[in-house]
Amino acid sequence: MTSPTTTGTDLVHGQEIYLACPRITRTALALYAGASGDHNPVHIDTDACRAVGIDDVFAHGMLSMAYLSRLLTDHWAQEQIVSFEVRFSAITPVNSAPTCTGTVTRADDSVAHLDLTVALPDGTVTLRGAAVVRLG
Numbered sequence: 001m002t003s004p005t006t007t008g009t010d011l012v013h014g015q016e017i018y019l020a021c022p023r024i025t026r027t028a029l030a031l032y033a034g035a036s037g038d039h040n041p042v043h044i045d046t047d048a049c050r051a052v053g054i055d056d057v058f059a060h061g062m063l064s065m066a067y068l069s070r071l072l073t074d075h076w077a078q079e080q081i082v083s084f085e086v087r088f089s090a091i092t093p094v095n096s097a098p099t100c101t102g103t104v105t106r107a108d109d110s111v112a113h114l115d116l117t118v119a120l121p122d123g124t125v126t127l128r129g130a131a132v133v134r135l136g
Contacts, residue, residue: 011107011135019071019100021118024059024092032063059092064118064127071100071116076133082111086129096120102131110135 022028026044033039041048043060065086072081092098099121102114116129 011104011112013104013106015104017071017075017102017114019067019074021064021067021098021100023097024063024094026057026094029057029059029063029094032060036060036062038062057094059094059096061088061092061127064088064092064098067098068100068116068118068127068129071102072114072131072133075102080134082132082134084129084131086116086127088126089128090120090124090126092118092120092126098126107135 029043033044038060040060042052042054043057046057049055049057068086069084072084098118101117101119103116104112105115106113112133112135114131114133116127116131117125118127119125
């Protein structure tokens with residue numbers, strides 16, 4: 001298995017990379033809860049959601065962050081990721097299919113800076129972030 005790599009000559013300002021996430025199912029939420037240890041009822045229990053005025057379960061924020069991480073590691077080896085930060089801005093409803101986007105804001109021969117987003121099909125941005133990756 002080879003590591004993904006990207007060089008400075010591959011990137012230009014404004015270039016975008018994408019990852020289409022799978023539909024967020026109830027099964028995916030239950031499996032993620034088990035794997036992460038995050039068993040917060042708002043992610044897996046409809047009755048608990050309704051008890052606090054929420055219509056239905058929604059995805060763990062860290063699940064969306066994991067998909068954003070995958071966007072990066074699909075293009076760069078893990079050791080090339082210098083920094084990665086996110087801010088959660090909206091929930092990801094069950095049965096949605098988010099898209100992750102990375103937009104190059106600056107690139108040279110040694111590093112690239114990217115703005116990152118996770119968005120729902122209706123355009124709602126659920127995560128915003130940034131990353132710096134070493135190139136070459």
